[in-house]
Amino acid sequence: AGKTLIAMSGYASGTQSHSYFPTSQGSVPFSTAKGSSTSDAPSANSLAGVGIFFQQDAETNEVFVKTIVHGGSAERSGVIRVNDVVVRVDHESVEGQLLSSLRSRILGPQGSSVTLGFRRKEGLETTYYDVPLVRGSPEYFDSLKASQPLQDEIERLRRANSQLESQRARDAAELQRYRSHMEQQREEFDRKYLAMDEALSAKEQEVARLGGEVARLMAHRREAEAIRGDLDQLKATYKDDHRLMDEKEAMRNQFVEELKKKHDEEKARLEGAIKRHEIEAAAQRRERVEGELRENR
Template identity: 65%
Template sequence: MDLHDDFSTAKRVSESDINVTNSLAGVGIFFQQDSDTNEVFVKTIVTGGSADRSGVIRVSDVVVRVDHDNVEGQPLSTLRSRILGRQGSYVTLGFRRKDGVETTYYDVPLMRGSPEYFDSLKANQPLQDELERYKRQNHQLEQQRLADAQELQRFRAHMESQRMEFDRKFLSMDDALARKDDEISRLQQENKRLADHKREAEMTKGDLNKIKESYMDDSRRHEEKEMQRARYVEELKQKMDDDRQRLESQMRKMEVDLRNEKRSREEAEAREHRLAEETKRREDEVRVRAGKSQEARHKFEAERKRLQEAQKINENIGLLLREMDPRLGSIEADLFVRDKLTGAGPSLATSLSSSTANARRADD
């Protein structure tokens, strides 16, 4: 079901289903609500009305805000009651426009009034323009204040969500937000002092920017720490890789050394086995030689004993010869004398002397 609403002028009230007094006026737009999506969009723009004079609003644009309040999904009657107002007053409407795949949002401040009302303002246009300028400035300042308040509220919500993580660094945030709330309350009470409010709002915005910069500085420091940690982990990993390669090299060297040592041990065992066999062979030879030496020793002992016996015999013969030597001398002398006397040759005496000498040599 399609619903239409005329928010433009008191003259066109009879053409809509709205029953309002002549003191109330709209902004020169017929709206229609989609029965499926509940979106309220611009159906018709009244010529000479406030929306037509703005030159910004187009047919099919969807209204999403009224004075910066979200009205998406609300019934058409609610939007009507919020848009209608006293002629000459202002209302800010927010729209969503879709061009192909691109979607844009924009806000338009509009003066309530009929085309006749705007025509009547032409006579007093300079004064009216000045008044409208002041009203527009007043409205813009009010919108700025509301935007600052909403920005502050959104920032408070963001800081509340981050409070648990950054509790130590932002313990004073609640007090700061409370002070900002007090400032906003004072600003709401001092609505007439717009210039002071704007200055205080700018100061508040500066404080928020400082807090935001502080948060960004903390974020940068955190990123630097993360980068340092990543570099440390990379260096540690590189060191571990170097240690692993060094250990693998040492293990390979140890394996080579073990193989060499095993080969050396096997060669040593082979040499030891050969030495053992050689030792056993030599021990056998020694035993054989010892047996032969023992046999030779026995033979030597037997010969020595025979020699000792022969020596004893020679000694006995020597003793006999020494005992017989004086006798042989006397006998030789007697024989020599006899030879002289008989004229015989010296053969007997000579033979006795040679026999005696031979016996002495044998004794020696």
């Protein structure tokens, strides 16, 4: 098809089959057969892959799945297919990168995890997916299977411990929530108590002020009652004086009437006396005239 392909084994372990990758620049081995002394990969005991042989299209630079190793992590996942194109390693895009760069990203300590993202084209439909994989050879997974009961027990204990830790975290969170709630309640109580104390103090001050007002009013009342008593006494005295004045006026009027009566009586007496004197004088004059007349005869 006119394409130059570069291949990379998913393993760096010396127990895997070898593969060579023809390029226009020559052959570059990424993994070798057991006992081979020609390899530029790191130590076989330190690094492992995920059970995939990759190839890179020299024209598009797409790295795709060429072969899936039986018993490896990729086959055990049941998801990855031949010709799926690698687009992400641990959620970071690797599109357009060289196979050698991907190799350093995919290989790692046996038993460690790596997440690969793939693009799959089926007809006109293109889908993307991520697969978490455990690095290791088929023999590694077989050994894991042999020690599975122990691993299961360890996993059970881990889950139990995780549950205990989760419960402890929940209990701690609940305790913290309870403490926060109690602190809020205490602060609210303190605020309410302070408000009540301030209100009580204000009430006590108001009661004291009202007590002072009552005392002043009582003093004013006593003073008013004393003044009223004085006024009543003055009124009684005035009534007595008025009665005495009325009595004096009556006595004066009676005295005046008596004086008037006496005056009238005296006047009448005097007038009578005067009239008698006048009569007597007239009689005397008449007698004198008559006497003179007799003498003159």
